[in-house]
Amino acid sequence: MVDRLFKILLVLLICLLAVVGYMYFLPGATDALATVHPKSSGLLKSVADQPDILGPGYLVGFFFVSIISLCVLVGMSKRGSLGWVGKWLVSCFICYLLVYTSLVWVYSTYEAGPNAAFWGGFPLPTAIMIYGIWGFPAFFITLFVVTYDQWFYRDSDRKTFQDLLKKAGMERGV
Amino acid sequence: MEESRDLIVLIFVGLYMALCIAIGLWAIRKTKSSSDFFMAGRHLGVMLTAFAVFSSTLSGFGFVGGPGLVYKMGMSSIWMVVCSAMGYVLSFTLLSKKIRLIGELRNCISLPDVVMARYRSDSVRIWTSIAILLGVMGYLAVQILAMAHVLKDIFASSGFGLGLEMCVFISCAVLVFYTVTGGIVASVYTDLVQGGVMIVAALLIFFTVMTTYDGGFTEMNRIIMADDPEAIGPWGTLGMVGCLSWFFVFGLGGCGQPHIITKIMMNKKVSDGKRILPLTAVSYVAAALLWIGIGLVMRALVVSGAHPPLDSPDAAAPQFLQHYAHPILAGVVFAGLLAAIMSTADGFLNIGTAAVVHDIPKAIRGHALKNEMFWARVTTVLIAVVAAVFALYTGDLVAILGAFGWGTFAAAIVPVVALGLNWKRATPLAANVAIISSLAINFGAKIFSIQLPFNFNIGALSLAVSLTLFIGISLFSDPPEIDSDVEAIMDM
Numbered sequence: 001m002v003d004r005l006f007k008i009l010l011v012l013l014i015c016l017l018a019v020v021g022y023m024y025f026l027p028g029a030t031d032a033l034a035t036v037h038p039k040s041s042g043l044l045k046s047v048a049d050q051p052d053i054l055g056p057g058y059l060v061g062f063f064f065v066s067i068i069s070l071c072v073l074v075g076m077s078k079r080g081s082l083g084w085v086g087k088w089l090v091s092c093f094i095c096y097l098l099v100y101t102s103l104v105w106v107y108s109t110y111e112a113g114p115n116a117a118f119w120g121g122f123p124l125p126t127a128i129m130i131y132g133i134w135g136f137p138a139f140f141i142t143l144f145v146v147t148y149d150q151w152f153y154r155d156s157d158r159k160t161f162q163d164l165l166k167k168a169g170m171e172r173g174v
Numbered sequence: 175m176e177e178s179r180d181l182i183v184l185i186f187v188g189l190y191m192a193l194c195i196a197i198g199l200w201a202i203r204k205t206k207s208s209s210d211f212f213m214a215g216r217h218l219g220v221m222l223t224a225f226a227v228f229s230s231t232l233s234g235f236g237f238v239g240g241p242g243l244v245y246k247m248g249m250s251s252i253w254m255v256v257c258s259a260m261g262y263v264l265s266f267t268l269l270s271k272k273i274r275l276i277g278e279l280r281n282c283i284s285l286p287d288v289v290m291a292r293y294r295s296d297s298v299r300i301w302t303s304i305a306i307l308l309g310v311m312g313y314l315a316v317q318i319l320a321m322a323h324v325l326k327d328i329f330a331s332s333g334f335g336l337g338l339e340m341c342v343f344i345s346c347a348v349l350v351f352y353t354v355t356g357g358i359v360a361s362v363y364t365d366l367v368q369g370g371v372m373i374v375a376a377l378l379i380f381f382t383v384m385t386t387y388d389g390g391f392t393e394m395n396r397i398i399m400a401d402d403p404e405a406i407g408p409w410g411t412l413g414m415v416g417c418l419s420w421f422f423v424f425g426l427g428g429c430g431q432p433h434i435i436t437k438i439m440m441n442k443k444v445s446d447g448k449r450i451l452p453l454t455a456v457s458y459v460a461a462a463l464l465w466i467g468i469g470l471v472m473r474a475l476v477v478s479g480a481h482p483p484l485d486s487p488d489a490a491a492p493q494f495l496q497h498y499a500h501p502i503l504a505g506v507v508f509a510g511l512l513a514a515i516m517s518t519a520d521g522f523l524n525i526g527t528a529a530v531v532h533d534i535p536k537a538i539r540g541h542a543l544k545n546e547m548f549w550a551r552v553t554t555v556l557i558a559v560v561a562a563v564f565a566l567y568t569g570d571l572v573a574i575l576g577a578f579g580w581g582t583f584a585a586a587i588v589p590v591v592a593l594g595l596n597w598k599r600a601t602p603l604a605a606n607v608a609i610i611s612s613l614a615i616n617f618g619a620k621i622f623s624i625q626l627p628f629n630f631n632i633g634a635l636s637l638a639v640s641l642t643l644f645i646g647i648s649l650f651s652d653p654p655e656i657d658s659d660v661e662a663i664m665d666m
Contacts, residue, residue, distance in 0.1 A: 006597060006645050013642040020630055020638075023415070029627035034247070034411035037402075040476055040483030044247050044411040046404035053628055057414035060630075064422040067641075068260055071426060074596050075267030079665050103408060112403030114396075121391030122406070123399060126249055129408040133421075134256035134459075140263045141452050148448035153271055157666040161275055161444075164659050168279055 001080040009070050016063040023056050058104045065100050069093035072140060076152065085147050092139050099132040179501040180332040186505030187328055187512060190371065191348045194516065197363045201356020208546040211357030212283040212528050214440045216274075218362060223441040224453035225369035226362040226521075227265075230434050231258070231458060232372065234320040234515035236465050237507075241494075242487035244469020245476075248398065248405030250412035251469075253420040255462045261428025262455045268429055268592040270438050270447040275663045276595070277439040284525065285432050285591065286533035288439075291660055292594055295602035296537045301609040303533040305586040306432050308613070310526035313579040314557070315565040317519040321345035322565070324511055327492065342562050349516055350558045353523045354551045361520040362440070368513030373457060375510030376464035378503050379494075383467035386498060387474070394474040401477040416629030423634040427584025429592045430637075433521030464507075468494045527553045581633020585612030588637060589644035598664060601654045604647035608640040615639060 023029055028051035037043035073082060073089055082089060107125035110116070119127040144152065205211050218226065243251035273288055280291045285306065290299040322341040329336045336344075352360040387393040398406040409417045429435060441450060472490040475481035484493055491511075495504040531549045536542050543549050589608040594600040615636035618624070626635060656664070 002597060003599065006593075006599070006649070010642065010645045010649065013638055013645070016638055017642065020627065020635065023627040023630070026627065030625050033413040033416075033629065037477075039479075042246060042484050042487050042489075043473070043476065044405075045402045046411045050404070050413070051628070053413075053415060057418065057628075060415055061418040061421075064418055064425075068264065068422070068426050071264055071593070072267050074593065075264065075269075077596070107408055110407075112399055112407070114400070116399065118392050118395070122395055123403075125408045126395075126406060129249070129256060130252070134259060137259035137263050137455070141259070141455060144263065144267060144451060145448045148445070152267075153445055153447070153666070158445075160662060160666065161279075164279055164662055168659065 001082065002074060002077055003080075005070055005074050005077070009067060009074075012063050012067050012070070016060065016067070019056055019059050019063070023053070023060075026053065026056070027051060054104065054108055058101075061100055061104065062097065065097055066093075069096055076144075076147075078151070083151060085143070085151050088143055088147075092143060095139070096136050099128065099136050103128040103132060179496075179504060180328075182501045182505045183328055183508050184332045186502075186509045187325075190367075190509040190512060193367060194348055194352050194364050197367070198352025198355040198360045201352070201360035201363060204359045205355070205357045205547075208532070208542075208550060209281070209283055210359060211547050211550050212524065212532070213277070214358045214362055216278060216440055217442050218437075218440045219442060220446045220449045220453065222362050222366055223437060223446065224450045224457060226365040226437040226440070227262075227434055227450070228454045228457040228461065229365045229369035229372060229514070229517035230437060230521045231428070231431070231518075232461050232514055233317060233518035234324070234511060236462065237372075237511040237514045238320065238324075238488050238491050240462075240465035241468035241472070241490045244466060245472045245484070245490040246487040247412055248402070248410035248473065249408060250410030250417050251420075252410075252466060253417040254424045255465055257421045257425030258428065258458050258462065259455050261425045262451060262458070264426060264592070265429040265435060265438065266447055266451040268596055269435055270450070271444055271666065272595040272663055273435065273439050273591070274441065274444050274447075275666070276660060279659055279663065282439070284528035284533055285436055285587070286529065286537075288595075289591060289605075290537075291657070292591075293600075293602045293605055294655070294657065295605070298590065298602050298605045298609075299533060299537045301606055302586070302590065303529040303537065305582060305609050305613060306525055307529045309432075309579045309583050310522045310529070310557075311561060311564065314519055314522045314526065314561040316579075317515050317522065318342060318346060318349075318558075318562050319565040321349075321512060321515045321519070324508070324515070328508060339566060342566060345512075345516075346558050346562050349519055349523070350555055353520050353558075354554050357547075357550070358440070358524050361517075361524055362437070364520065365517045368510075368517040369457060369461075371506065371510045371513045372461045372517075375503075375507040376461045379499065379507060380463040380467045382499055382503065383471045383494075386471050391470070394470055397474040397478050398470065405473070412629050415627070416631065419629075419631035419634035423581055423584055423631050423637055426588060427580060427633065427637055430584040430587035431580070432525050432583060432587060433518065435587075435591070436525055437521070464491075471498075523554055523557060526557045530557070581631070581636055582612055582616045584633060585616065585636040585640040589641050593641070593644065595664065597648070598656060598661065599651075599653050600644065600648045601651045603651060604644045607647055608644040611643055612636050612640045 034044040037045040286299045325341040586609040590605040619632040
């Protein structure tokens with residue numbers, strides 16, 4: 001199971017590097033996306049003609065979120081298995097991808113202006129970034145806390161570790 | 175009270191430094207062995223560990239550079255913050271149990287010790303130590319320089335015109351004092367104070383920011399949107415790809431920062447991990463509110479013409495404190511700023527010292543130095559002096575090393591330690607190649623000023639490349655031999 005997760009990670013990483021390489025050949029790849037603000041040299045203002053990179057940009061983020069979530073799966077696995085926490089973890093992983101996808105989708109359809117939609121003090125796409133991307137890991141944290149004693153570090157693990165300590169102590173002559 | 179503002183700030187900073195010295199004196203009695211000096215005897219409770227982890231993550235950059243970046247670029251740099259919660263999840267799921275158990279079983283007092291236990295390879299231990307030492311020197315020099323600049327400004331405002339060298343001396347003297355006398359024990363107890371000061375300062379500032387405009391954040395953000403919609407959009411002025419690459423390198427890279435993960439090895443009970451993770455994440459979120467709040471409000475004030483343009487983005491926090499915060503709050507925040515810098519710097523001093531007096535001699539000679547704690551104290555002073563000289567007299571080199579620190583640590587340590595402790599197929603060859611590639615890409619890109627498409631971060635690229643090499647080489651090699659006790663822990 002863990003070997004399979006690492007093989008998937010490798011495929012995702014290679015795809016990510018391929019997309020980054022592909023982006024080199026897109027128009028405006030190394031052009032500045034912002035310029036000095038007319039009101040102050042310490043401020044940047046975005047240029048009017050932004051290159052359209054929503055597609056490759058979405059893919060880059062998709063790979064990042066997937067790689068990070070797969071690493072959490074690796075960290076939560078035991079003896080190569082995710083056991084009963086697997087379905088919860090995979091659900092969190094899929095929801096996290098959905099939050100990211102909704103951010104990109106809302107951003108692509110959002111119209112800024114005096115009547116633009118705000119939520120929680122921020123424009124809608126930014127609100128998804130702040131409350132969704134930042135806030136969502138609370139579910140992973142809750143899962144970690146709730147499953148800690150039943151899965152992550154069980155009584156049997158504690159006993160195994162105490163045995164290992166005892167054995168190491170005897171070998172050192174303590 | 176307004177006319178005594180500068181004096182109040184000076185008093186708060188003086189009180190904070192006196193407290194650090196007092197903790198250093200108290201910690202002498204608690205530091206009896208090199209295990210105490212480097213690992214706090216593995217006796218830290220939940221609160222101490224959580225605050226040590228979060229305050230080591232949030233350096234002075236979070237209090238000055240971060241708000242400055244939001245002021246300059248809009249929402250872009252918030253991606254360095256929003257990845258933090260996921261970064262802590264990764265650190266705790268991938269590392270907290272295994273690194274702590276191996277540390278206790280093999281009596282490891284540094285990260286390279288754990289690497290040695292896992293890979294049974296002196297070359298991996300040496301390369302890990304070299305990567306740590308290079309990153310530490312750059313990072314530490316930057317922190318020392320930041321401390322000195324803050325002190326210089328505080329003294330100048332109060333009518334004491336001290337030179338930069340003198341400010342470096344004063345700030346280093348306090349830092350070195352408590353790190354030498356009490357080792358990591360003093361460091362984590364000062365982290366507790368420093369973390370507390372940072373949270374209080376950040377929350378108070380956040381509420382001050384919210385009341386700067388009658389309409390709170392909504393009004394402030396509408397002003398920014400009217401000037402430049404992209405600036406208050408989710409990607410700011412950096413663009414989508416650049417922001418996402420920050421999310422990757424600061425999120426996944428968080429579990430590759432040696433000054434942070436070393437603190438995870440120090441808690442008393444492994445089962446405390448379930449309490450430490452939420453406490454760490456919540457504390458960081460609270461402290462990071464300052465980063466977002468000040469940056470946005472200063473951008474809104476300047477683009478609306480309510481505040482004159484700043485000389486430099488880094489002036490965003492000091493200007494806000496000077497013009498919009500109560501003098502006592504300004505005093506707390508300036509103390510919090512020094513706290514943020516020192517809490518990161520002391521962690522670097524500690525792991526740098528461990529690399530010099532413990533890891534490199536062990537890898538070369540096969541055993542540790544005699545009287546290791548004495549040499550640790552001497553080396554702590556020497557590293558601080560070298561970093562201070564480095565900070566004062568090497569100009570661009572400091573900036574290069576400082577900038578490459580996080581990305582290099584991420585690319586070198588994430589595959590080797592975070593993944594290597596969770597995957598039995600990972601080989602020493604793959605580990606060495608991952609570390610060397612991270613150093614080569616990060617240094618090479620800085621030296622040759624290589625620009626990636628659409629502001630893709632070089633640290634993110636080096637992390638992706640080192641992970642690819644690490645996994646690829648391991649998959650195509652024979653599985654390595656692992657000691658049975660370490661293998662048993664990897665199975666847990």
